[in-house]
Amino acid sequence: MELGPPGGSGPAEPGPRLRGLRGADAAASASSLSRFGAEAGCRASAVAAVLPAGGSGERMGVPTPKQFCPILERPLISYTLQALERVSWIKDIIVAVTRENMETMKGIIQRYQHKRISLVEAGVTRHRSIFNGLKALAEDQPNCRLSKPEVVIIHDAVRPFVEEDVLLKVVTAAQEHGASGAIRPLVSTVISPSADSCLDHSLERARYRASEMPQAFLFDVIYDAYQQCSDYDLEFGTECLHLALKYSHIKAKLVEGSPDLWKVTYKRDLYAAESIIKERISQKVCVVMDTKEDEEHVGHCLEEMLKTELNHVKVTSGQDLQQIILEQCYNFVCVNVMTSDFEETQRLLNMVEESNLSILYPVVVISVHFLDYESVPLGQKMEKVMQIREFAKEAKKRNILLSGLLIYFPQLCSAESHGYRWSKGAKMK
């Protein structure tokens, strides 16, 4: 079905523009945002985010507020923070949490090494929590510790699957129009019941949209709106874009969001979120190489091949393994070209074990070895490589599925001092 124009969203009037970024359009790149950060001067960091996380999750029907509910052992809010942290041009992330959950939140930040986070106390409604977050960023507040951003993103802590491209779209549109928000087509028709629970009227579905998150605003636009709005708005309002329209007279630019932007609300949403996370996990692989920064290393060739099949392929020579494990990578290929020992693989297994990653979901490790029969006698080398079986037996007890892969093509390898190189046309056996 073709969708009609969203109800009530006529052509947006030109709104206030971001100082220093005149003419930025929807195609502005992330790098232009980072550049803006530098241009805007020392006081301003260009973009900050406010995450309301002070709700009690009544509709979820469990004692733990939904933002702290575990998905694969990790609290939901940690996934949302990770999604925002990955975006380098978001300088500060302000999270509003209730006083009673402050310590829990600090523990999550520490456990998952979240960066650029500041905590503020939540209010009794979502709007009040957001307002508290904005106050922490405003210059006119006493003891303001953070710098006022030009643009602020508002995003619910319980929408973990926000991607950089939609964040960029709303921020760029907010720069141009003053306010912007992600929308989705309605899945059900909206109807209005009368007092006696009979149908009063129904809306033409194709003309309306569901308002989702993230939303972005020129900071002054949304802060002015919150300062002016009534107690009624703060108590019962559900829409920040509406506050910007009502009090700052800004017509938000609406941008199409992805289906994954939905808000975790009911218990079944936790199961849906878990499935999405598992699907993403299966799309993520890390190739661990035993040498550094060698462009011809087999690890890089493997990366190129895997990229055609999988969404997230990371190559490392080991220094950032801890972080990669923390970001929930469950698939590893450990490429050993320099040695037939298992030191690298063993190190990886130890780190995986310490992280408890495999408690709920098996971690897959493939240890790849190249057989150089010219430098070491075959029997001796094979004996070493066969030790993998013992490692695998032990690893399996801890839900780590370890396999060994022996690659034997001596005619295609050259024993150069810096290790074996992958030769064009070589085939893995």
Ligand SMILES: Nc1ccn([C@@H]2O[C@H](COP(=O)(O)OP(=O)(O)OP(=O)(O)O)[C@@H](O)[C@H]2O)c(=O)n1
């Ligand atoms: N006083 C409040 C209420 C809500 N929120 C946050 O606003 C977001 C969206 O709100 P909602 O889905 O309604 O969360 P809850 O209020 O927790 O859920 P419920 O309405 O089912 O109680 C959530 O991240 C929630 O933690 C908040 O920061 N402060």
Ligand SMILES: O=C(CO)[C@H](O)[C@H](O)COP(=O)(O)O
């Ligand atoms: O979608 C949204 C903005 O349009 C908000 O997430 C939603 O309005 C939050 O409201 P509530 O706390 O009542 O669920």
